[in-house]
Amino acid sequence: MKTRTFGSLEAVVTGGTDREGGGDGPVVVLLHGFGAPGTDLVPLWRVLDVPREVRFVFPAAPIPLAMGMGFESRAWWMIDMAAYDRAVRTGEYRDLSRTIPDGLADARQKVNALLDAVEKELNPSSLVLGGFSQGAMLSLDVALRGDRALAGLIVFSGTLLAREEWLPLLTKRAGLRVVQSHGRQDPILPFALAEELKGELEKAGAVVRWVPFQGAHEIPPPALEAATDLLRML
Numbered sequence: 001m002k003t004r005t006f007g008s009l010e011a012v013v014t015g016g017t018d019r020e021g022g023g024d025g026p027v028v029v030l031l032h033g034f035g036a037p038g039t040d041l042v043p044l045w046r047v048l049d050v051p052r053e054v055r056f057v058f059p060a061a062p063i064p065l066a067m068g069m070g071f072e073s074r075a076w077w078m079i080d081m082a083a084y085d086r087a088v089r090t091g092e093y094r095d096l097s098r099t100i101p102d103g104l105a106d107a108r109q110k111v112n113a114l115l116d117a118v119e120k121e122l123n124p125s126s127l128v129l130g131g132f133s134q135g136a137m138l139s140l141d142v143a144l145r146g147d148r149a150l151a152g153l154i155v156f157s158g159t160l161l162a163r164e165e166w167l168p169l170l171t172k173r174a175g176l177r178v179v180q181s182h183g184r185q186d187p188i189l190p191f192a193l194a195e196e197l198k199g200e201l202e203k204a205g206a207v208v209r210w211v212p213f214q215g216a217h218e219i220p221p222p223a224l225e226a227a228t229d230l231l232r233m234l
Contacts, residue, residue, distance in 0.1 A: 001042070006121070007113030010038065011059040013122075014045050017052065025053030026151065026234040027124035029115065031135025032058070033157075035065060035073045041132060047224055050231040055122065059114055061135075062107070076138050077103030088187050097160040097193055104141060104161075111142050126234050130154025130179070130227075132219060133189070137161050143176070144169040152230045153206075155180040156219045159189040160197040167200060174205025179230050181211035181223035188217045 001014035002021070013021035015028075032040040038060020045056040065073040079101070087094045119127065128151050131139045136158030143153055144166055153176055160166065178201055182194035191212070198210050209226045 001045075006057070006059070006115075006117035008110055009059040009062060009114045011057050011114070012039060012042050014042070014056050014058075015050075015052075016055040021055045021057070021122060023053050023055065024123055024125060025051070025055060026126045026128065026231070027055045027057060027118060027122050028128045028130070028154075028231060029057045029059070029118065029139075030154065031076065031111070031129075031131030031139055032061065032074070033131070033133030033135050034075045034079060036132075037071045038074050041135075044219075044224070048228050048231060050228060051234075054231055054234065055124070057114075057118055057122075059111070062110055063103075076107040076134050077101045079134075084188075091187065093190055094188070095190070095193065097163045097196075100162045100165065104138070107138055108142050108145060111138060112146060112148075115142070115148060126151035128152040128154065128231065128234070130156070131158075132156040133158065133217065141166070143173060147172070150176060151234055152177045152179070154178075154227050154230070155197075156223055156227075157182055157186060157189060157194075157217050158197070159193050160200070170200055170204030170206070173201075176206050177230055177233070178206050178208045179211065179223070179226045180208055181213065181219070181226065183213055183215040183218060183220075185215060186217045 017023035061074040061076045063075040129139045136155040
């Protein structure tokens with residue numbers, strides 16, 4: 001693997017014929033969650049049992065955080081940490097579906113610039129976009145607000161945002177293969193909203209592989225198996 005810059009974002013690139021992104025096979029871009037290091041999802045490339053020609057790009061989010069967790073934490077946009085802590089502590093239902101976060105548009109622009117560079121420099125035969133938590137929300141936002149050809153979308157523990165803006169755009173992605181997973185005991189992003197998002201995607205014509213699981217805010221083996229199945233179809 002190696003580190004490259006696409007647009008303004010630094011990313012780890014791996015997989016492919018030389019295990020450093022070489023070749024002309026598919027490319028999978030996965031965005032990490034809030035508070036994680038930029039390399040948080042990199043180990044997944046060794047877990048996903050996909051053909052050797054599949055390449056992976058793992059960008060680091062642009063905003064550094066001072067969270068005192070012993071590693072460099074990063075974010076795609078800032079969140080209300082007081083509200084987040086209160087919700088986790090009390091079990092408060094966090095409905096973000098009508099929220100358009102400050103910083104979402106800037107994060108979307110940076111990811112689109114990254115994808116433009118990836119398509120130009122890596123010349124993928126097909127492109128899959130996805131992520132975990134905040135990265136999953138951003139990947140869906142990018143998919144809905146643009147016309148870039150995507151072979152699949154991976155939504156690990158995401159949620160419904162920007163309801164009034166997202167829902168009318170969902171039909172643009174009719175036919176898109178989507179893997180969506182969510183824990184029934186997720187204390188951070190409610191399972192019910194993820195289930196609603198799944199229903200709206202299906203209603204708009206997306207082909208959703210829905211992976212509910214007994215767990216919290218995580219990526220369990222069944223979700224990885226579903227993602228593997230998607231990537232084997234590329």
